[in-house]
Amino acid sequence: MSEVKGWQRPSIYDVAKHAQVSHMTVSRVLNGHPNIRDSTRERVLKAIEEMNYTRSSIARALATKRAMRIGVLVDSPIQFGPNSTVRALESAARDAGYAIAAVSVSDDDDLQIDDGVVELVTQGVDALCVIAPRASSLDLLRKQSTGLPTLLIKSEPDAEMHTAAVDQRAGAMIAVQHLIEVGHRRILHLAGPLDWFDARARAEGWRDALADAGLDIATPVVGDWTSDYGYEFGQTLDVESATAVFAANDQMALGLVHGLADRGVSVPGDISIVGFDDLPDARHFLPPLTTVRQDFAALGALALQLIISAIEGESIVQHDMIEPALIVRSSTAPPRR
Structure with missing residues (x-):
């Protein structure tokens, strides 16, 4: 009996072979590099379409020398705010071609903030997003020096790190x-x-x-x-x-x-x-x-935007916030006394 092989997602090298160019040329086209001949660009784009190629995190990592991975440290993940924030960030990152490596810490866990940072850094991430809603957790974080771009989910501005939050x-x-x-x-x-x-x-x-x-x-x-x-x-x-x-x-x-x-x-x-x-x-x-x-979806998108800006070299510390909305239902009414 002959061996039947399953379909495999085409790689950047398969696209290069189909377009008869180098994989670096494909990478440059994917990244919008200006110094590419129009005829070459069209040939690569045609190959991408014909092969139904989807740009993967691995291909982008090869092209940009990045891991295409963001480390997320989540304090008190069982609470609604931190949990919703990390899920929103994960969704926004996925849409942008990034993966999320998340580590959770809490009062009931032997793993502390400083241990969590070390664990994420050793996984090879491009940046850190820290959802540290407690002052005590942030104090521990400040003792760490990773050299990585870092974003805090925190409603108060921070002099040292980028911040994003709902107001x-x-x-x-x-x-x-x-x-x-x-x-x-x-x-x-x-x-x-x-x-x-x-x-x-x-x-x-x-x-x-x-x-x-x-x-x-x-x-x-x-x-x-x-x-x-x-x-x-x-x-x-x-x-x-x-x-x-x-x-x-x-x-x-x-x-x-x-x-x-x-x-x-x-x-x-x-x-x-x-x-x-x-x-x-x-x-x-x-x-x-x-x-x-x-609006946690908006917060996730904002946080990712700031993280990517920091990865790409934005040096000015930024602080941005999402406006909340009042939802009026039946638990409020004019007082009777």
Whole structure:
């Protein structure tokens, strides 16, 4: 019996052979090199079309002397923000012909930030993207010196590294301004852990919105991002002390609504609740949750753009942010008292 060989994706060398040019010429055509004869360029492009050649990361790596791989260090990956960010970055990188090598670290993991950086560098990456939402993690990162272009996913500008983020402070401000616009004057804040940059920025936005409106600012309650904490807070919240609560994430908002409901407190009849993140299930909460939506797809595309610019030699430290959007649903209404 004869051996039947399966189809194999054509390589840059197969295209070169078909076009009767060197593989370096094919590479130059793929990279838009100007010093290529029009007739040669047309022959290579025709060969690419005839062979249904798809430019792979390996071919680009041969042409550019790059690994075409970005190392992503993810702190606290089980949380919605970091998890969504790395998935968005992976999608954007794939579309641009880059691969992602990701390493996760957390409080429950023996692998720490510095170990994660070493692991990624040894894999041969062109740049690092660090999703380090906690101040303690960033402090450890600064002790590392890799020589690689590095981008932080962080809402505050950084003097040493490129940064990209969704504007957390602006998101908190539009959430609180919405409550003020519908008539609320006593607005509490259920904050996230204040070691987290996002939690700090959201608390700052809440505080600034109240200050701009000349309203009293109570001490925020500091939670841990979990629905369980929100539930416990809902069990003890003095509903006479506030007509609305801005929760720093949707999970705590969900627990808060549950805890209040178990006490017979109506949302939004007795108190309004706003969350942050717009979880996929937020529209199905009871009541559907008013919240702040983060565009993670846009964040992934922005982060990749900045990373590629850094790889290609951009030396000026850049800081760019994506604007969030308020999603108004049924958990907010004018106060009854």
